Amino acid sequence: MITVKNIRLRPDEKESLLKEKIASKLKIDSKDITELVILHRSLDARKEAVFVYEAAVKTKNENKLLKHKDVNKYQKITYQIPLVKTEERPLIIGLGPSGLFAALKLVSSGIKPIIIERGKRIKQRSEDVRRFMEEGILNSESNVQYGEGGAGTFSDAKLTTRIKDPYISYILDAFVNFGAKTEIRYDAHPHIGTDEIRKIIVRMTDHLIAKGATIYFEERAEDLIIENGKVKALITNKRTIAAEKIIIACGHSAYEFFKTLYKRGVYLENKDFSVGFRVEHPQDLIDLRQYKEYAPYLKKMPAEYFLRAKTTNNKGVYSFCMCPGGFVIPSSCDQETIVTNGMSYSLRDHHLANSAILVQIDKNDYDEGLFAGFEYLHALEHKAYEASTSYKALSQNIKDYLDGSLNKLIFPSSYSLGTVLYDFNKFFDQKLNDSFHEALSHFDKLIPGFIEKGIMVGPETKSSCPIRIKRGADRMSINTCGLYPVGEGAGYAGGIMSSALDGVKTADEIINNLQ
Secondary structure, eight states, rough: OOEEEEEEEOOTGGGHHHHHHHHHHHHGGGGGEEEEEEEEEEOOSSSSSSEEEEEEEOOOOOOHTTTSSEEEEOOHHHHHHHOOOOOOOOOEEEHHHHHHHHHHHHHHHOOEEEEEEESSHHHHHHHHHHHHHHHOOOOOSSSSSSSTGGGGGGGBBBBBOOOOTHHHHHHHHHHHTTOOOOGGTBBBSSSSOOOHHHHHHHHHHHHHHHTOOOOEESOOOEEEETTTTHHHHHHHSOOEEEOEEEEEEOOTOOOHHHHHHHHHHHHHOOEEEEEEEEEEHHHHHHHHHHGGGGGGTTTTSSSOOOOEEETTTTTEEEEEEETOOOOOEEOOOOOTTTOOOEEEOOOOOEEEEEEEEHHHHHHHHOSSSSSSSHHHHHHHHHHHHHHTSSSOEEEEHHHHHHHHHHOOOOOOSOOOOOEEOOOGGTOOOOHHHHHHHEEEEEEEHHHHTTTTTTTTEEEESSOOEEEEEETTTSBBBBBBBEEEOOTTTTOOOOSSSHHHHHHHHHHHHHHHHHH
């Protein structure tokens, strides 16, 4: 087979025209193409909206066709998964994307991990999340942050990543094998949707159990036994489990466990993180600005945006976790705190779009101390609750934020618990407000109407972890043998795909070590 790049289709052209377009590019008869597999599809809307494809095709005289522009030999990625005979059972703390994919890779090699997850399985967890979203009753051990599948279970389930790694295909294949639509293999910005990813994660977990993994739900990691710089066991709130290889995949909200690691001498360090708020706009506005005259043809593909700004006070401000046709949701895991996040269902058919707008926070923005970043974030979350006196989120029109005024929202937020008007100029310090003001003005030039037709809801505080558990090239803690920190909570990822990739590669290290 050969690959053919830069095949272009207008939004009003059907995908069935691909074969004819490829044949024309290769100067052959379309009947000579006996097989066609889409490898990549992206939407380029910089000038006029157009789909750009890369495909693998099987045809006659392929070597002679390599002379054409954008044509190359097709090389399919394959994976060698060794089978390992061992009685040793690595232990995984957390069943979010990094822990889940580490476990999937381990069982594929015949290894039977033990997994500790402080939250519940998705069926029970979903009921707890529903109760919080609709009634404001928060379960501190079962919520958007804690439980089977991790925080990504209640998100848009975006699988977009800039990482170029062969294992990206392995991860996408795994999602498809457990029920995701095949388009995620080739879409430039793939997503699954929170309604669909819950079903997929349940199947993944059931597969782990069928392959011999032991999973303890509703069980919290509390301490480690470390002797002579080597991990020996994990102590939970229910039992002690001997293990000489422990993967820490506990996510960025396990504040108390990070303090325990520090007490046990595990090396941790501060890292930069981000804070901000969610913005909401009519999805039709985003579609029109991005797709222009082709917007009517792309109703089933609501437009996204990715915005970046470097402000004059040297702060980076950017959009993050953009959810077309989605909802802003309450995402607290601690009592009397407000945390917002975004999610979409698989159809992305809500009339509002939302995205986080975040500013970078470095060590100069908060007090000294290893856990000062956590304290900074928690202070913002509690401050929001105190201002609201409930789990209703803080809200303001973007225009009013820039003008320093406070008026009724131009449209109701999608946030299920409701909102209270609040001037975000009083929420962030002057340096951060200056950064946000400047960046929002810049974003309005890129998407006219971004200010006038948008509202802000917040705060958003859980986009990244403020600490890192330092590890070496072998993915093991630099001073605690047998301890493998992975994922967002350990400071090595920022989303489903990067977390899953980190888990897979760490599992590889353990597999190699056990062979």
